[in-house]
Amino acid sequence: MAIQQKLSLMIPGPTPVPERVLEALGRHPIGHRSKEFQDLVEITTKNLKWLHQTENDVLTITGSGTAAMEAGIINTLSKGDKVICGENGKFGQRWVKVAQEFGLEVIKIESEWGTPLNPENFKTILEKDEKKEIKAVILTHSETSTGVINDLKSISSHIRNHEKALSIIDCVTSIGACSVPVDEWDLDIVASGSQKGYMIPPGLSFVSMSQKAWKASEESNLPKFYLNLKSYKKNLINNSNPYTPAVNLVFALDEALKMMKDEGFNSIFKRHRKHKLAVSEAAKALNLKLFADEKHLSPSVTAIKTDNIDAEEFRKKIKNKYDILLAGGQDHLKGKIIRVGHLGYINDRDIISVIAAIGNTLVELNEISADLVGEALKVASFHLKEI
Ligand SMILES: *Cc1c(COP(=O)(O)O)cnc(C)c1O
Numbered sequence: 353m354a355i356q357q358k359l360s361l362m363i364p365g366p367t368p369v370p371e372r373v374l375e376a377l378g379r380h381p382i383g384h385r386s387k388e389f390q391d392l393v394e395i396t397t398k399n400l401k402w403l404h405q406t407e408n409d410v411l412t413i414t415g416s417g418t419a420a421m422e423a424g425i426i427n428t429l430s431k432g433d434k435v436i437c438g439e440n441g442k443f444g445q446r447w448v449k450v451a452q453e454f455g456l457e458v459i460k461i462e463s464e465w466g467t468p469l470n471p472e473n474f475k476t477i478l479e480k481d482e483k484k485e486i487k488a489v490i491l492t493h494s495e496t497s498t499g500v501i502n503d504l505k506s507i508s509s510h511i512r513n514h515e516k517a518l519s520i521i522d523c524v525t526s527i528g529a530c531s532v533p534v535d536e537w538d539l540d541i542v543a544s545g546s547q548k549g550y551m552i553p554p555g556l557s558f559v560s561m562s563q564k565a566w567k568a569s570e571e572s573n574l575p576k577f578y579l580n581l582k583s584y585k586k587n588l589i590n591n592s593n594p595y596t597p598a599v600n601l602v603f604a605l606d607e608a609l610k611m612m613k614d615e616g617f618n619s620i621f622k623r624h625r626k627h628k629l630a631v632s633e634a635a636k637a638l639n640l641k642l643f644a645d646e647k648h649l650s651p652s653v654t655a656i657k658t659d660n661i662d663a664e665e666f667r668k669k670i671k672n673k674y675d676i677l678l679a680g681g682q683d684h685l686k687g688k689i690i691r692v693g694h695l696g697y698i699n700d701r702d703i704i705s706v707i708a709a710i711g712n713t714l715v716e717l718n719e720i721s722a723d724l725v726g727e728a729l730k731v732a733s734f735h736l737k738e739i
Pocket of ligand 1: 419
């Protein structure tokens with residue numbers, strides 16, 4: 353049993369937090385109107401822009417990732433506006449619900465869970481919209497519920513060609529895991545959250561806003577107060593916030609962004625890529641099947657089918673014996689898949705451990721012979737070498 357409480361979080365959020373970041377969190381809070389705090393906001397804002405590869409404003413909101421997405425939607429759109437929502441998983445579904453809740457007219461572009469959205473479907477609908485009635489395209493880059501990454505680069509090029517529609521993108525599990533070049537892809541609104549690739553606890557979310565998005569915000573009539581991004585922008589000029597921010601999480605953000613800058617994009621993205629390959633290839637070596645289309649695997653989470661084994665029981669065994677927390681399936685996938693998070697502060701040791709834990713548990717359940725565990729570790733080690 354887990355008597356030492358040395359739990360490894362291998363879920364797609366919250367993700368593990370480095371010691372340096374934990375120490376920053378443990379400091380005494382400071383006044384959020386102090387010069388010291390303003391200096392901090394100046395640095396974190398600069399580094400957030402670096403992470404987003406953008407000159408756009410990147411605003412920090414005290415709230416979870418959903419707050420950032422909701423902010424993007426309610427600040428730029430108006431009641432009755434027509435929007436396209438891409439839906440191929442649980443998060444895609446959530447943005448449909450948010451859009452409908454605010455009285456938007458949703459055109460859904462769907463794809464079966466486990467498969468990516470087809471960029472051609474976006475192209476077709478956007479090209480047909482000659483009257484430019486579609487005001488936004490809302491979608492999830494890395495669909496955490498299924499482990500699929502959508503082809504945001506292609507889809508965003510079709511949105512750009514439409515000229516009128518804004519892109520409102522959930523990059524919650526792609527920012528910090530793979531390159532999201534906001535300016536190069538012309539992404540108008542990009543939302544993310546602290547408990548994912550940022551390596552800090554839940555509580556902060558981020559939203560980047562293009563000039564086009566700010567222009568649209570002038571006409572937006574949806575109700576908003578706490579999430580009115582104009583107040584955040586106005587205050588950011590003085591490196592300040594409209595309301596009391598989670599001061600200690602901003603300490604943590606500063607530390608985590610510095611760690612990311614030290615590691616560098618190249619190394620961060622390669623690390624996520626090799627961990628994705630190691631986990632997915634090792635799972636296959638253990639005779640397990642991947643849930644997501646293999647050509648579109650998310651860099652941050654791998655969904656694995658457990659076939660005749662109850663995935664929830666399987667997860668419980670791994671938690672009890674190995675102190676590794678894995679995620680289960682959501683909705684109709686509950687009990688059918690496990691999801692291994694390899695996002696943020698994850699190293700090769702975590703990957704080797706989780707593969708061994710999954711393999712040994714399969715052996716214990718008489719699903720595979722013990723030599724397959726060795727095989728899987730060999731396969732994983734091969735991919736881990738790549739850097
Ligand atoms: C975690 C996550 C979110 C944000 O969820 P919150 O619980 O609001 O932080 C949004 N989209 C995706 C794809 C996620 O993985």
